[in-house]
Amino acid sequence: MPILVITGTGTEVGKTVATAAVAATALGVGRSVAVLKAAQTGVRPDECGDAEETARLAGAVTTAELARYPDPLAPGTAARRAGLPPVRPQEIAEAAAKLATEHDLVLVEGAGGLLVRFDETGGTLADAAELMAAPVLVVASAGLGTLNTTELTARELRSRRLDLLGVVIGSWPTAPDLASRCNVADLPEVAGAPLLGAVPTGAGALAPADFRAAAPGWLAPRLFGSWDAEGFRGRETP
Template identity: 35%
Template sequence: MSAVIVTGTDTGIGKTVFSAGLVQALGATYWKPVQSGLEEETDSDTVARLTGCPCLPEAYRLSLPASPHLSAAREGVVIEPGALDLPQTAGPLVVEGAGGALVPLREGFTFADQMARWQAPVIIVARTGLGTINHSLMTIEALRQRGVPILGIAFVGDEVADSQGIICRMGQLRSLGRLPRLALLTCEALAAAFRAIDLTAIREAL
């Protein structure tokens, strides 16, 4: 079994869409270990709709659309790291984190800490807009402090060459490419846009 983890520098930046594109390109299985918010389409629902690929059930399904530690506390649930061990799959597994890397799963334990337990290669997804340099470099630093193996960084949004370049140079991290915002989000449109992503580097890491 080979797994790759997709984390983000923030919430709402296109991490789920990127994960769906990666699942589709690799013919992989998708897993969202912790889902906070069940009223609208969940991330697993979105990936299944866009790819038709298998999606494993979440380890924790929490109703409140908030940080996992708060959602869990409201429901009297404690998220246990041992319940988040990577599942066995026949082919590649794409795992999507919740929000940004330092989102707490429980008091004193973040998603970055869980990624350190997994020791699987991580792709950081970052937006290209204002503020991304700070958020991206802090995410890189937080993961490296925990010994998390980082495969590279992928950008989502309009081309901003200076921001993308300085993040990669200062973070000493390779760019995996940029996924544009898609006006019409369909399976076909996502597959076409994902050709801009460096799948060779990703496959080599798996």
């Protein structure tokens, strides 16, 4: 798995913190890691972007960002409004391939969901994943609505014959409601792929050393961690 594409089922689902957790656990088992942010939106040139936030939390990762646009919009729209060149799927694939020659693992973080548009021709992260023939990790929310968006994302991946590695809950609440607890069992079913972790709410606010120490306990062995899916399901499913 030299390249892993990480997408959300939408915005604000915990994708960047989940990416940092994967990076931290991979570093912890001796892998060299690069994080590629395909397009950063809604951030000024002097602000920390998602790739830098991943490095702050995870540790010694190589970071790369292909473009940055000031408006907090879909990359294609933000590029057009800024009068700047868009990022195209081929550029994402080429940058990831170059990083993969020098690192054991390249994490390619998208912007929002799988089909958010990057350019005027409708190019998406899914198109880039196809070019890379890379597996995709889906970061989903915990509560109401997540089954629909997760299944839609999984169906799109299957229609493109892309490998859905699994699903990670990007922000698991400290006091989960009934819907969240039921979704622990239902998410793997609607995705047709295993649940590979649950990152606790507020994880991104931890001190970096504490984040790195805790991250393996949030992710399954497939993602270099020690999280026990069956045990988690047994504790949380009503």
